Amino acid sequence: MTVDVGIDGQVALVTGAATGLGFGFSKTLARSGAIVGLAGRRPDRLADAVARVETEGGTAFPVTLDVRDPDAIEAAMEHITQIYGPPQILVNNAGVPDARRAHQMPLELVDTVLETNIRGPWLLATAVASRLIAAGLEGRIVNVSSMSAFDYRGEGAALYSVTKAAMSRMAEVLAVEWAAYGINVNAIAPGAFASEMMDAMLDRVGDITTSFPRKRLGDPAMLESTLLYLVSPASQYVTGTVIKVDDGQYPR
Template sequence: MTDNRLAGRTAFVTGASSGLGVRFAHLLSGAGAKVALAARRTDRLDSVVDAIRQGGGEAVAVPLDVSDPAAIGPALDQAQGALGPISILINNAGLSGDGAALSLPVETWDQTFDVNVRGVFLTAREAVKRMLDSGVAEAGDARIVNIASVAGLVQLPGLTGYCASKAAVISLTKGLAREWAKRHIAVNAIAPGYIETEINADWFASEGGKAQISGFPRRRLMDGDALDEALMLLCGRSARFMTGSVIVIDDGQAL
C-alpha cells in the first residue's frame, strides 16, 4: 500500500548527506513529500537525490553549512523555488564535539554550539518566517522537528560539550514551541540513543565501543529504523496537537 500521508508537502532536511539525515530524506519521500536535502558535502547529496528520484520521488540538493548564518535563508529560498513552500523542517545537522573538559579546544566547543545550537535556532527561525509568509502556518501544516539526543538528558563521559549542546536543543525546542504556539507551528524534538551510523561505526567496532554496548541494559545498538514512526508522527497530521514534546527513543540506554 502506497504511503501518501505527506503528499503535497515540502520538507527541508539538514545534515542530509549521511546517517540519519539520509534515512529521514528517504522516509519523507516515501510518504509523498518533496524533499530538499541540505548539507556541506554536496557530492554525497547528489547521490542521495539520484536515489530518491530513481524511486519516483522529487528531491533537490542544497549546499548549506548551518554554522554560516548568512547561508541559511538563501538555502531555504533555493529549496522553495525548486519544490514549493516548505512545511516541514528536520533540524538534523550536528557535530559530536567530543573531548574531556580540561583539554577540549575552545574552537571545538564553539564549533559544536555553532552547529548544534545556533544552527538549529537560525534554521528554525528562517524556516518559520517562510512558513508564515506562505500561509503554511495558518493552514496548520507547519512542522519543525529538532534532532536532540539522550545526551541532552544524561551526562556522558568525555562529551560534556556535546551533552550541553543537546540539552540546549531540548530547551530551545520548548522555548520556540511556546513562542510560536499561537501561530499554529508545531515544534518538537526526538532524543535518540545510540544508533550505529557512519559517525560512530569505528568507535563501536573498537574494544572500548564494545564495552560501552555491554553496559547498555539491552546490550545492543538500536536499528536504523528506530526513529521512523516518531518522525512520521511529528511531521504528520497528528502533530497538530503536539508542540514542545521531546520523544525519547533510546532502548533504555540512559537507564
C-alpha cells in the same frame, strides 16, 4: 512503499542529510510523498544521496549548505522558497561531536560544535517559521536531540551533551512562541543508533552495548514512525514535546 501520513506534496528540508540518520529521515519523508531537500556540506555525497532517494521513487533535490554560515542559510531558504514555497517540514538533524575532554577543547572546536549544533538549527528554525508565518501556512519542525541531553557518563562529549539539551529546550520554547501560527516544534532524542558518528565513538570507547538491557544498537529505520508521527496531522495537538527513542538504554 509510499505511506500516506498526510504530507504528500509538502516541501521538507533535512539537514545533515547525505549520510546516517539524516539520510534515513530523508528517505522516510520522500516515501511518504514529501518533496525533500537534502542539505549538507559535501556536494558529491548529496548528489549520491538524492539519486538514491529518487531510485526508490521519491522526489528530492540537493541543498549544499554549511549550517555554520548564516548567509548560506538565508540564501538556501530564499532559493527553496522561490522554487517550491517555504518548507512546511524542517528536520534539524545536522550535528557534530566534540570527542574531547572539556578542558582540552581548542576554541575552534568549541565554536564549531556550538555553531553547528545550536546556532545553525536556531537560525534555520526561525528562517522557516518567519516564511511560514508570512505565507499563512502551518508547519512542523523536528529537532534531533539525543539521550545524552539527559544522561552523561563522562565519555568525552560534554559540550555535545550541552548542545543536545539546548536542542530539546529549543523545541519547547519555540513551540510556545509559534503555537498561535500553527507551527508545531518537537524533538526526538535518540539513544545509541548505528551511524557514522556512532562508529567513531565505538572506535574510541569500545562496545557500549554490553551495558544496554537489549545488548544492541538501534537501526535507524526504528526512528521512522516517530518522525512520521511528528510531521503528520495525527500530531496536531503535540508541540513542545521531546520523544525519547532509546530501547531502554538510559535511566529515567
